[in-house]
Amino acid sequence: MSDVNSMLNDPEVLRELIMDHYQYPHHHKLTDAEGYQSVHMASDSCIDDITVQSLIKDGKIDDIRFDGVACTISTASTSMMTDLLKGKTIEEAKKIINNYFNMIDAKEYDPDVLEEAVALKNVYKQANRIKCATIGWKAINQMIDESEEKK
Amino acid sequence: MLDVEKIRKDFPMIQNHPELVYFDSAATSLKPQCVIDAVTDFYTTHTCNVHRGDYAIAAQNDRLYDGTRKIIAKFINCEPNEVVYTYNVTHAMNQIAYGLSKNYLKAGDTVLVSSAEHASNLLPWFRLQKEQGIKIEYIPTDKQANIHMDDFKKVLHAGVKVVAVAQVTNVLGSIQPIKEMAAAAHEAGALMVVDGAQSVPHMPVDVKDLDVDFLGFSGHKMCGPDGTGVLYGRYELLKKMAPIFEGGDMNARFQSSGEVILKEAPVKFEAGTPNIEGVIGMGVAAEYLMGIGMENIHAYEKELRAYFVEKMKHLDNIELYNPDNEYGSIDFNAKGVFAQDAAGYLSSQNIAVRSGNHCAKILHEIIGTDQTIRASLYFYNTKEEVDRFVEAAAKISLENAVGIFF
Numbered sequence: 001m002s003d004v005n006s007m008l009n010d011p012e013v014l015r016e017l018i019m020d021h022y023q024y025p026h027h028h029k030l031t032d033a034e035g036y037q038s039v040h041m042a043s044d045s046c047i048d049d050i051t052v053q054s055l056i057k058d059g060k061i062d063d064i065r066f067d068g069v070a071c072t073i074s075t076a077s078t079s080m081m082t083d084l085l086k087g088k089t090i091e092e093a094k095k096i097i098n099n100y101f102n103m104i105d106a107k108e109y110d111p112d113v114l115e116e117a118v119a120l121k122n123v124y125k126q127a128n129r130i131k132c133a134t135i136g137w138k139a140i141n142q143m144i145d146e147s148e149e150k151k
Numbered sequence: 152m153l154d155v156e157k158i159r160k161d162f163p164m165i166q167n168h169p170e171l172v173y174f175d176s177a178a179t180s181l182k183p184q185c186v187i188d189a190v191t192d193f194y195t196t197h198t199c200n201v202h203r204g205d206y207a208i209a210a211q212n213d214r215l216y217d218g219t220r221k222i223i224a225k226f227i228n229c230e231p232n233e234v235v236y237t238y239n240v241t242h243a244m245n246q247i248a249y250g251l252s253k254n255y256l257k258a259g260d261t262v263l264v265s266s267a268e269h270a271s272n273l274l275p276w277f278r279l280q281k282e283q284g285i286k287i288e289y290i291p292t293d294k295q296a297n298i299h300m301d302d303f304k305k306v307l308h309a310g311v312k313v314v315a316v317a318q319v320t321n322v323l324g325s326i327q328p329i330k331e332m333a334a335a336a337h338e339a340g341a342l343m344v345v346d347g348a349q350s351v352p353h354m355p356v357d358v359k360d361l362d363v364d365f366l367g368f369s370g371h372k373m374c375g376p377d378g379t380g381v382l383y384g385r386y387e388l389l390k391k392m393a394p395i396f397e398g399g400d401m402n403a404r405f406q407s408s409g410e411v412i413l414k415e416a417p418v419k420f421e422a423g424t425p426n427i428e429g430v431i432g433m434g435v436a437a438e439y440l441m442g443i444g445m446e447n448i449h450a451y452e453k454e455l456r457a458y459f460v461e462k463m464k465h466l467d468n469i470e471l472y473n474p475d476n477e478y479g480s481i482d483f484n485a486k487g488v489f490a491q492d493a494a495g496y497l498s499s500q501n502i503a504v505r506s507g508n509h510c511a512k513i514l515h516e517i518i519g520t521d522q523t524i525r526a527s528l529y530f531y532n533t534k535e536e537v538d539r540f541v542e543a544a545a546k547i548s549l550e551n552a553v554g555i556f557f
Contacts, residue, residue, distance in 0.1 A: 011557035018553045047491050047507045047522060069521065071491040072553055122556045126495065 008111070014119035021076035021116075026083055027065040036063070037146060039139040048074045048132060052139035056147040059090050066136060073120065073129050078136025080117040090144055097137060097144075104133050153447045158531050161439075163187065165531060172502040172536045177321060177349060177480050177509075177527030179371050182436075189435040190376055193428035201427050202400050202418070216427055219434030220417070223381055226437040227366065228357040233389065235382040235417040236430050240348040241271040243367030243382035244315075246420060247344055248275035250392035251313060255342075258284030260312040263341070265289060265327075266517050267296035267320040270510045271367075272346040276315065290316070295473045296325040296517050303332055307339045314341050318350035322509045322525055323472060323518070324456075324479015326350075333362045342388075348372055349479060352529070353452055355445040358383055373440060375433035378426045389416035398422035448530045453477055455528055455537065462541040469544055472518050480527040482518075485547035490522035492552035497524075499555040500543040 007013050030038075035055055042049040050068030054061055064082045081100075085093045100117060102109040106124040123133040159165045161183040164173070173181060199208050201216045220231035237243045256262075262276045266289055279285040288311075291302045298316065307314075314336040318329050333343040342364040350356055351366075352373035358366055365388070370379030384392065394401060394413070401422040405411040413419040440448065459481055460474050472482040485493045494506035505525045508514065515521045526540065 015550070015553050015557050018556070019549055022549070022553075071489040072549070073492075073556075120556070126498075126555070129495065132491070 008116070008118050017116050017119045018072060018076040021079040022072040025075050025079040027086065028067055028079065029065060030067045031065065037143040039142050041135050041139050047071065048135055050074065050078060050135060052078065052136055054140060054143045056143065061085050061088055061090070061093055064140065070135070071132050073123060073132035074135050077117065077120050077133045081136050081140065084115060084117060085140060093144065097141060100137055101134070104130055153443055153451050153530060155531065155533055158443070161185070162531055170501045172539055174526040174528060174532065174540060175503045175505050176372070176529035177525060178505055179377070180352065180374050180529055181531060182376070183374055183439055185439055186374055186376065186432045186436045190428045190432045193431060200424055212427060215431045219430050222434040222437050226441060227351065227383060228359050229383050230386060232417055233383055233386050235384065235389065235420040236425055237367070237380040237382050238378050238426065239371065239380040240346060240367045240369040243380050244271045244346060245275045246382055246395050247365045247367065248279060249395045252279050252283055253393040254391055256283065256285055256312055259286065259310065261286040261288050261310045262313045262315060263288050263290055263306060263311050264315050265292055265296070265298060266513045267292060267323060267325060267511060268317055269321045269346065269348065270512065272315055272317060292325070292517055294517065295476050296320050296323040296514070298327045298332070300328055300331050300335070304335055307335060309340065311339055311341045313344055315344040315346070317346040317348065318356070319353070319479050321349050322480060322482050322511045322514055322523065324349070324476045326478050329363060330361045337362070354449040364388055370429065370433035370436065373436055375436035376429040379429040379433040382420065386416065394420045394422065396422035399424070443530065451530050452528055455532060455534065456481065458534055459528070459537045462537065463544065466541065466545050468547060472523060480525045482523045482525050484520065484523055485544070488547055488549055488552050490524050493524055493547045495555055496547050496552040497543055502540055502543055
């Protein structure tokens with residue numbers, strides 16, 4: 001096991017990761033540029049209110065970004081998602097997304113493809129927070145589906 | 152004053168969860184054994200419909216179901232035939248708005264509300280704005296959502312036909328001067344509609360003394376079963392008002408031509424088989440509260456809240472939004488921590504609170520924030536629970552809130 005992987009087993013490190021992504025979220029700015037798909041996730045619960053944008057071209061996620069008001073888990077999970085999926089092909093992205101949802105559902109998953117997002121592995125223990133941990137991921141799923149329908 | 156230790160023995164939820172601090176009674180209250188028994192007795196010893204059967208148990212249920220109107224009438228000081236059963240306060244407010252839209256409000260008429268109202272006292276009026284051209288205008292409030300009579304009188308004008316406010320607001324616990332507002336509203340030719348969801352369970356409410364035209368409240372927030380509520384209306388107004396639902400029991404006769412003769416109020420508002428066991432349970436709940444005494448409940452909660460606020464004021468990590476209100480929920484945030492994360496931490500300490508915007512989605516116009524934590528008390532809560540709460544609240548931090556996941 002590499003050093004990075006062993007660090008990702010340390011609860012202290014994982015907690016710091018969530019806090020860091022919450023306080024300094026990555027790709028946390030929306031754009032008006034053309035070609036972007038956009039999904040506003042606000043109707044699922046009355047608390048989180050985020051918008052996720054993506055630029056999907058030729059079967060690849062060229063860019064992904066988000067903004068909005070949300071809790072630590074929503075913000076950190078979406079921020080980590082943008083790190084993981086930016087620049088990936090749809091096929092690679094789907095593998096990561098499936099593994100992520102498996103982790104959140106307490107099913108078998110491959111921690112290596114999820115990298116820092118394994119910090120959210122215990123969210124399944126707080127059933128009311130599963131929505132938070134999946135809000136951004138549902139948004140990108142929706143956009144991938146839409147991009148495939150367009151073909 | 153009341154004997155809280157004795158009272159706590161009446162509540163199985165408290166006995167079954169000695170570890171739990173339940174500070175979410177503004178959402179729904181816990182239920183005493185007598186109410187639970189009343190509901191289960193219906194299922195085990197006297198199940199049958201009401202107003203339909205010619206047998207002994209049916210007559211017993213009619214007595215219990217319609218008899219509850221007398222209990223509620225005593226509880227809020229009205230006549231039994233002014234008590235309409237609803238499924239909750241939301242149902243009551245919708246019935247009021249719908250009913251008034253049919254025979255009273257015209258396009259261009261104004262309904263006055265406040266920004267601190269719960270969705271149930273805004274959305275039914277918003278619909279009339281959209282569909283019928285009713286104007287919605289807002290009564291100014293101070294930073295803790297209290298309406299002051301001077302401000303109220305300034306926004307009253309000849310076009311105002313309805314004033315609709317909560318007696319106690321659901322997030323900040325502001326107590327509005329309903330009696331004075333009703334007098335001013337009547338003088339201006341408007342009806343006074345009151346959302347009593349957060350007042351009726353906690354303080355003596357006398358509709359005759361307040362001189363209000365309509366009052367809605369929920370049974371489940373006053374120790375009664377879910378799916379119960381009351382619409383009080385002045386009888387002459389109820390007589391003129393159209394029901395939202397039509398169907399069984401509420402009609403006297405109808406013909407193939409489509410002609411329908413409705414029964415008299417209040418039954419004309421209760422179409423279909425009602426929540427019979429719920430209504431009976433709500434009556435038992437009202438009797439239970441009257442047995443303790445609404446004055447006693449009010450005084451006890453006021454003292455408990457003052458104790459709570461005083462302790463919370465001393466926590467550096469806490470921002471309180473309504474410290475000066477004497478009553479109702481305590482609304483706050485832990486500095487730098489998202490409300491839901493803070494509530495998650497409190498939950499890890501076996502403390503139940505609500506976080507978010509509490510269905511009062513324009514309240515941010517008053518307090519400047521969308522997301523808060525609401526801790527709400529009832530007469531079964533104790534100073535020891537407050538102490539436990541404050542101890543946990545002092546430890547709310549980003550580290551601890553995220554820490555619950557590890």
